[in-house]
Amino acid sequence: MATSISATGFTGGFATSIGGEDYAMLVKSVPNHVRVGKPVRLAPMMKNVNEGKGLFAPIVVITRQVVGKKRFNQLRGKAIAVHSQVITEFCKSIGADPKQRQGLIRLAKKNGERLGFLA
Structure with missing residues (x-):
């Protein structure tokens, strides 16, 4: 047809x-x-996506190599905890609610990534 x-x-x-x-x-x-x-699917790579990025990344990488990864992560954890406490106290002093506090902590993390503190 x-x-x-x-x-x-x-x-x-x-x-x-x-x-x-x-x-x-x-x-x-x-x-x-x-x-x-x-x-x-490619196998996941155990790599820090922030390494080498940001103004402070070279200092962070060198410090991690000098003091060792385990000790460096302990120091970083303490610094993050202190910074979170400072943010919490600031929020209490200005009367910010917990949702705003959480937003400030997230902002601090983003800024830390951008500046290279989490490299």
């Missing part, structure tokens, strides 16, 4: 075109063994 063009215009329709010779040729041109598999 082929479509034809007559003097009055196009005869046949979409169904006759797809159902006709064109469809058979289309089906033959597409291999039937093509399969789409699951996307390949």
